[in-house]
Amino acid sequence: MLKIFPKLTALLLLFSVSSLSATELSPQQWVTNMVKSNQQLNYDMTFITLGPIDTLSLRYRHVFDEDTVYAQLLNLDNSPQEIVQRGDIVSYFANNYPPFSIESNHIVDQLPNILRVNISDLTKHYEFIDLGRNRIANRVAQTIRIQPKDNFRYQYVVFIDEETQLLLRSDMLDRDGNLLEQFRVVNIQLNTEPQTFTNYLAFAHLPPLVQHSAQVIDKNVINWTPSWLPQGFTQLKATREKINNQYIDSQLYTDGLFSFSLYVSDSPLPDNHETVWKQGSHTIYSETINKKEITLIGQIPLTTAKRIVQDIQFK
Structure with a gap:
């Protein structure tokens, strides 16, 4: 009992000091x-993602050197896949x-918004x-709920490492x-010698950039607009693309945490049917309005997607 007492005292002291700083x-x-x-620390972590279909394990390395991000995401399951970032190229x-x-300033795959x-x-x-506090990957974490003030979007609960303030879950x-x-x-550690990693990516031969055929246009050129959006969602860009002699307009919206895209084309669904696909946080909803097919793809609830699509107005 006397041997256990100092350990309990030390543990309680650790939590009380951490609580004070927290x-x-x-x-x-x-x-x-x-x-x-x-975004700015140098670290190496192994993590898992749980989705509606499968569970994946991955490794992510990140270095921030002279205002340039070097990063690598490796899929540790199934067939090999590697994603690397050097500055604004992924x-x-x-x-x-x-x-x-x-062209992108971050890797989006498997990393939370x-x-x-x-x-x-x-x-x-x-x-x-x-x-309050929790314990993730054998580290003490602060737990924060990020909850919307309406019922039109999802929510997050995040677990933040008290020592490094990195996201643990x-x-x-x-x-x-x-x-x-x-x-x-699952495991995370700070990278105290990042130079080897930055040298590897700085001189690596990267494949060519994908050329996008979609034309970014002024939003005033598009003759349709959503008449209702959840508060906080704003348009990031509008594009027009020609596929098989048919134009497809798109508009991208975000509230800073979640996003969705709207697509309008001259290919109405047969018999004005709607199409619904839902998997985890991702929603696809299509409906024919004004003899045009309108499709929404994004991370929003299905009821929200339906209301946005059904309230599209044509000029």
């Missing part, structure tokens, strides 16, 4: 610091398709709620609290 930060500050840490390598590159948000843009439409939940997707770190 209370100095608001839930918004914890999430703000988490985003900054994930390149994809796999066995089942030729390698290619796109919450890593790339601007917290100040979310505070009008989301509440940040302190859920995130749960995307629907409005009833059902799990849609989960990101969970």
